[in-house]
Amino acid sequence: AKSNGKNTYFYYDESINKDLMDKIEIQAQLRSAITNQEFDIYYQPQIDLENEKIIGFEALLRWNHPTKGVILPAEFIQVAEETGLIVTIGEWVLKRACEQLKEWENQGFPSVILAVNLSRRQFRDKHLVSMVSNIIEETGIAPNCLELEIKEEIAIEDINYTMQCILDLRQKGVLFSLDDFGTGYSSLNYLKHLPLDSLKLDKSFIDSITEDRDSRAIISTLISLARALGINVIAEGVESGSQEDFLKDAKCNQAQGFLYSEPVPAKAAGRLLEIVREG
Ligand code: C2E
Ligand code: CA
Ligand code: CA
Numbered sequence: 581a582k583s584n585g586k587n588t589y590f591y592y593d594e595s596i597n598k599d600l601m602d603k604i605e606i607q608a609q610l611r612s613a614i615t616n617q618e619f620d621i622y623y624q625p626q627i628d629l630e631n632e633k634i635i636g637f638e639a640l641l642r643w644n645h646p647t648k649g650v651i652l653p654a655e656f657i658q659v660a661e662e663t664g665l666i667v668t669i670g671e672w673v674l675k676r677a678c679e680q681l682k683e684w685e686n687q688g689f690p691s692v693i694l695a696v697n698l699s700r701r702q703f704r705d706k707h708l709v710s711m712v713s714n715i716i717e718e719t720g721i722a723p724n725c726l727e728l729e730i731k732e733e734i735a736i737e738d739i740n741y742t743m744q745c746i747l748d749l750r751q752k753g754v755l756f757s758l759d760d761f762g763t764g765y766s767s768l769n770y771l772k773h774l775p776l777d778s779l780k781l782d783k784s785f786i787d788s789i790t791e792d793r794d795s796r797a798i799i800s801t802l803i804s805l806a807r808a809l810g811i812n813v814i815a816e817g818v819e820s821g822s823q824e825d826f827l828k829d830a831k832c833n834q835a836q837g838f839l840y841s842e843p844v845p846a847k848a849a850g851r852l853l854e855i856v857r858e859g
């Protein structure tokens with residue numbers, strides 16, 4: 581049924597309409613979040629499975645919304661990506677994360693490695709390499725303490741671009757890791773060619789450890805393969821001791837997950853570093 585006048589929109593699919601309204605609203609609020617500095621970074625430790633010490637952290641974006649409280653990336657990162665706002669937000673994340681890394685260095689933790697996520701738009705941005713170099717210079721961090729994470733799915737879209745980009749960044753000394761590995765249907769052959777420092781085994785793999793023997797066989801094989809290629813393996817989303825036991829047996833290098841710590845604010849992350857130093 582069609583109608584004229586003000587109520588026309590009731591005849592369209594209301595859920596689509598609502599989604600669109602949500603997006604427009606999130607977009608407007610994201611803009612003001614940038615101006616009002618409502619973003620924050622939480623840090624989740626990455627653990628060396630050989631000695632159980634903290635090697636570094638992954639920087640994870642949080643939005644302190646004035647009325648809704650802390651909002652997780654799942655609620656807004658896609659809109660930020662679609663509107664291109666992620667480029668500005670992502671640059672802020674990298675700057676702030678590097679400042680924090682420098683602070684830890686000044687507090688006597690010189691070898692902390694900080695992993696920062698790059699979105700598709702950021703990765704494709706033609707100013708990426710100069711943006712990263714400028715931030716390294718401004719903050720004075722050691723470039724080999726910075727690791728950039730890019731999702732497998734994005735990395736394999738244009739393998740030549742990815743290769744060039746990684747080479748350019750690695751020339752500056754920056755480390756590179758392939759995020760959510762195992763979700764992007766990539767050929768294992770890519771692993772041989774991409775100049776990677778680390779590979780992050782997706783949480784879905786880790787979840788399957790306790791489920792069946794075939795999954796365990798696949799994970800062990802992936803870990804051995806990566807190690808044979810000189811790539812460091814990080815297990816994501818480790819939640820249980822039995823998952824950890826398996827990963828240790830399989831010679832996985834590092835782990836990250838709620839078993840060790842949730843992502844925490846910078847101060848709490850600093851305290852974790854103190855505890856490890858004193859312990
Ligand atoms: P990701 O890069 O795969 O980050 C890991 C996510 O898994 C984080 O969710 C973390 O809190 C969660 N996690 C860690 N350990 C566990 C565990 O043991 N169990 C469970 N259930 N979850 C665990 P978070 O912080 O909500 O971030 C979600 C995604 O948002 C990230 O996934 C990443 O894709 C994106 N993201 C976060 N921060 C940024 C950023 O600064 N820039 C960009 N472009 N994307 C970001
Ligand atoms: Ca990540
Ligand atoms: Ca991941």
Ligand code: CA
Nearest residue numbers: 638759780816
């Ligand atoms: Ca991750």
